[in-house]
Amino acid sequence: MLQELAIDLAEGRTTARALAEQCLAHIASPSGEGKRTFVHVDPDLVLATADHMDRLRKAGAAPPFAGIPVSVKDLFDIAGQPTRAGSRVLEDAPAAVMDATVIARLRAAGFLLIGRSTMTEFAFSGLGINEYAGTPRNPFDRAVGRIPGGSSSGAAVSVSDGMAYVGLGTDTGGSCRIPAALCGIVGYKPTARRIPKDGVLPLSTTLDSVGPLAKSVADCVIVDAILAGEAPVVPAPAMVRGLRLGIPRQIVLDGLDDLVTKAFEAAVETLRAAGAVITEIDIPTFADLAAINALGGFSAAEALAYHRPWIAERSELYDPRVLVRILRGHEQEAADYIDLVKARGAAIARFNETIAGLDGLIMPTTPMIAPAIDALADDASYTRTNMLMLRNPSIVNFYDGCAISLPCHAPGTAPVGLMLVGPALSDKRLFSIALAVEDTLA
Numbered sequence: 001m002l003q004e005l006a007i008d009l010a011e012g013r014t015t016a017r018a019l020a021e022q023c024l025a026h027i028a029s030p031s032g033e034g035k036r037t038f039v040h041v042d043p044d045l046v047l048a049t050a051d052h053m054d055r056l057r058k059a060g061a062a063p064p065f066a067g068i069p070v071s072v073k074d075l076f077d078i079a080g081q082p083t084r085a086g087s088r089v090l091e092d093a094p095a096a097v098m099d100a101t102v103i104a105r106l107r108a109a110g111f112l113l114i115g116r117s118t119m120t121e122f123a124f125s126g127l128g129i130n131e132y133a134g135t136p137r138n139p140f141d142r143a144v145g146r147i148p149g150g151s152s153s154g155a156a157v158s159v160s161d162g163m164a165y166v167g168l169g170t171d172t173g174g175s176c177r178i179p180a181a182l183c184g185i186v187g188y189k190p191t192a193r194r195i196p197k198d199g200v201l202p203l204s205t206t207l208d209s210v211g212p213l214a215k216s217v218a219d220c221v222i223v224d225a226i227l228a229g230e231a232p233v234v235p236a237p238a239m240v241r242g243l244r245l246g247i248p249r250q251i252v253l254d255g256l257d258d259l260v261t262k263a264f265e266a267a268v269e270t271l272r273a274a275g276a277v278i279t280e281i282d283i284p285t286f287a288d289l290a291a292i293n294a295l296g297g298f299s300a301a302e303a304l305a306y307h308r309p310w311i312a313e314r315s316e317l318y319d320p321r322v323l324v325r326i327l328r329g330h331e332q333e334a335a336d337y338i339d340l341v342k343a344r345g346a347a348i349a350r351f352n353e354t355i356a357g358l359d360g361l362i363m364p365t366t367p368m369i370a371p372a373i374d375a376l377a378d379d380a381s382y383t384r385t386n387m388l389m390l391r392n393p394s395i396v397n398f399y400d401g402c403a404i405s406l407p408c409h410a411p412g413t414a415p416v417g418l419m420l421v422g423p424a425l426s427d428k429r430l431f432s433i434a435l436a437v438e439d440t441l442a
Contacts, residue, residue, distance in 0.1 A: 001165060001216055002218070005019070015067070016053035016067020017067075019050070020049075021047070022162070023164055024046060024114070026162045033157055036137070036154075037071075037118060037154045038118065038154060039084070039086070039115075039116050039118050041116075046113075046115075053067035053112065054067065063109050067110060068110070068112060069112045069165055071168065072113055072115070073117050073119050074118060076168065077099060077100045077103065082094060082095050085122050085201045086118055086130050087318070089317045100196075101199060103168075106227070114163065115158075118130060120150035120175075121133070122307070122326075123201075125151060125386055126149065126173065127147050127149065127386050127389060128179060129376065134154075135147070135373060136153055138182060140415055147182065149178040149179030151169075152171075154167070155213045159183075159185050159214060159215060165215075166213070169210075170203075170210055171211050172203045172209070176211040176212070177404070177417065178365065178405075180213050180417060183415060184407045184415035186219070186405065187211065189397070189404070190211050190427055191400065191401070195209060202302070204298045207298050207299060217406065217438045218234045221234050238429075240276050241275025242275060242276075244279075244359045245358065245360055245420075246281040246355065247361070248283045249282050249283075250283055250284065250287045251286045252395070254367070255367050256368070259413065260364050260369065260416050263418075264418065274440045283351065284350075285350050286395060288347070289398060292343045295331040300328035301329040304328075311326070348400050352424075355423060359422075359433060360429075363392055365393060365418065367388055368388060370415070401426075402422050402425075402426060402430055403421045405417040406419075406437060420437060
């Protein structure tokens with residue numbers, strides 16, 4: 001879509017103003033999710049910026065994607081705006097003095113920042129529930145009110161509902177891929193080191209990554225390249241025939257609900273019919289992850305180190321469900337953290353050796369479809385469901401890989417995500433595979 005929009009803009013079939021007005025109308029619609037999807041929108045600034053983009057284009061000076069609206073998760077510094085990370089704790093946060101590097105790169109490419117999207121408080125949950133900033137309802141079965149997935153909840157709904165063409169998110173344990181899977185769009189988690197994280201409020205400095213959510217793989221390719229400071233070139237799709245994909249036997253297929261099982265099996269059979277070689281494989285280190293992360297893993301320890309001053313001053317302002325996860329950092333001593341670092345390094349090496357003969361892994365993004373928001377009102381249900389949602393995608397962050405979630409459900413049914421996984425720095429190859437898989441499943 002981004003390539004087509006850029007052509008339409010260049011050839012005068014649409015304008016930045018028209019795109020902005022359309023997105024703003026969806027945001028403002030009283031029957032829509034705009035109020036729960038965005039924590040900040042400045043329509044006057046958006047329209048003024050769109051008009052500026054149109055003038056630049058008439059003068060032949062516009063960058064290629066000038067005027068295409070993108071939503072920004074409330075975790076990124078935007079000059080002149082406070083970064084509150086979906087929390088009352090930062091209600092009085094000062095305005096950022098400069099853009100995060102990724103924001104500066106999006107601006108340089110011409111993207112129009114439509115607004116700051118809502119998120120799980122401090123990005124510490126895979127469900128997308130935020131009673132303070134808002135919980136946008138999933139586009140599927142909206143009358144029931146299902147979770148959007150998190151933590152990049154607003155990013156996903158902004159795209160699914162036409163309030164932006166791209167959502168900028170972060171992914172520490174699935175926070176781009178989970179909401180993409182549950183909302184029926186595409187979400188990408190890059191090799192973390194490829195994308196700069198300065199000006200991004202951290203959850204886990206070890207596991208955090210920055211990625212896009214969009215309606216197609218090609219759109220994710222373009223935005224990912226821009227975020228990485230690379231040329232936004234969409235590669236040729238890989239050949240499906242002969243692709244070697246592995247389904248891990250450990251963990252990732254446990255406890256799937258019937259709808260996820262049906263959609264995943266149908267996708268696998270479609271790819272096999274197209275010539276892909278898909279086999280179940282053993283990845284023994286997956287079974288060790290629970291023990292390795294038994295003391296809260298990197299996220300708890302690193303979040304606690306970052307949040308300690310705020311917890312000491314205003315712990316009562318935290319969402320209790322988030323605070324309890326941060327406080328798990330107290331379970332680790334320095335020696336435990338050092339052991340964790342060593343264990344991860346060894347696990348990554350074994351993982352890369354195990355999958356060396358494959359083009360990638362394939363698995364369900366999440367083991368269940370989006371549950372109703374009301375079904376997670378009690379802490380036990382919330383905690384259990386959160387751990388399930390994070391289970392499969394968080395594996396990739398731990399192993400320093402890259403991964404993409406694609407829709408694989410039948411039209412009109414609950415969204416289900418299919419996740420393709422590659423080792424670190426195999427992003428370009430993974431995109432080629434994802435383009436081919438997307439086309440085959442379509």
